[in-house]
Amino acid sequence: MILAAWNVNSLNIRLPRLLAWLASTKPDIVCLQETKLEDAKFPLQPIADAGYAAHYCGQKTYNGVAILARRDLAIADVRMGIEGFADEQKRVIAATVAGIRVVGVYVPNGQAVDSDKYQYKLAWYAALADMLRAELARHPELAVAGDFNVAPDDRDVHDPVAWAGQVLCSEPERAAFRALLDVGLKDSFRLFEQPEKTFSWWDYRMLGFPKNHGLRIDHVLLSDALVARCTASRIDRNMRKGEKPSDHAPVLVELRDA
DNA sequence: ATGGCAATGTTTCATTGA
Numbered sequence: 001m002i003l004a005a006w007n008v009n010s011l012n013i014r015l016p017r018l019l020a021w022l023a024s025t026k027p028d029i030v031c032l033q034e035t036k037l038e039d040a041k042f043p044l045q046p047i048a049d050a051g052y053a054a055h056y057c058g059q060k061t062y063n064g065v066a067i068l069a070r071r072d073l074a075i076a077d078v079r080m081g082i083e084g085f086a087d088e089q090k091r092v093i094a095a096t097v098a099g100i101r102v103v104g105v106y107v108p109n110g111q112a113v114d115s116d117k118y119q120y121k122l123a124w125y126a127a128l129a130d131m132l133r134a135e136l137a138r139h140p141e142l143a144v145a146g147d148f149n150v151a152p153d154d155r156d157v158h159d160p161v162a163w164a165g166q167v168l169c170s171e172p173e174r175a176a177f178r179a180l181l182d183v184g185l186k187d188s189f190r191l192f193e194q195p196e197k198t199f200s201w202w203d204y205r206m207l208g209f210p211k212n213h214g215l216r217i218d219h220v221l222l223s224d225a226l227v228a229r230c231t232a233s234r235i236d237r238n239m240r241k242g243e244k245p246s247d248h249a250p251v252l253v254e255l256r257d258a
Numbered sequence: 259a260t261g262g263c264a265a266t267g268t269t270t271c272a273t274t275g276a
Binding site: 207 | 262264265266267274
């Protein structure tokens, strides 16, 4: 089966592209980030017509996450947010799909290392680590997928010198990301040989994509039980091409049957 | 075989993203 994560940067704008991608790629489970839609405006019907059930948790203008699952897969225990962490922003949704615990995340951007938003990001990461510890204790087959807004090391940065110490690349952020791995998760992308300079986000400005000036900040983390089932992990950079792309490309893992 | 920000609401500019 295919599990994917994609920051769509407005589901309203990206819906035609999402539907085309669902038809061509046929993912089984999809975590969406930055839907930017109130729940009442979620495009449930076109997604259902494409063959997917959807659970979602959104707000106007900012943030918003969703989990789509192929219609024939069982979905249970849907939860929104991080228990015990008060947060108005809609950034986390979890569900058990076909026996796999899936947590979709949209980690705060952090804006700049000297900003309040950066402190919020680090606190948010700590709360997420606590949540994942509890989730893993209950569900050995755990996948955490989405936009983590951290490039884990310099291989994940087009220009490590220019980005050194900047938001998305700073050492405290990287430590916060590693703290998630320490819960008992692996970055699926690094389980396999990968091409140099593979990224998941490119700035809309300054020819970011044509020049491949990108960062790898979207990830699928897997528990050991799912690492054992994982046969591939890749980034679909084709989805960054063409008319009205999101600035993020989808990340995908393939899992063989248990 | 890509192209020089995009999306949103507070809308003809300001804010946010990464």
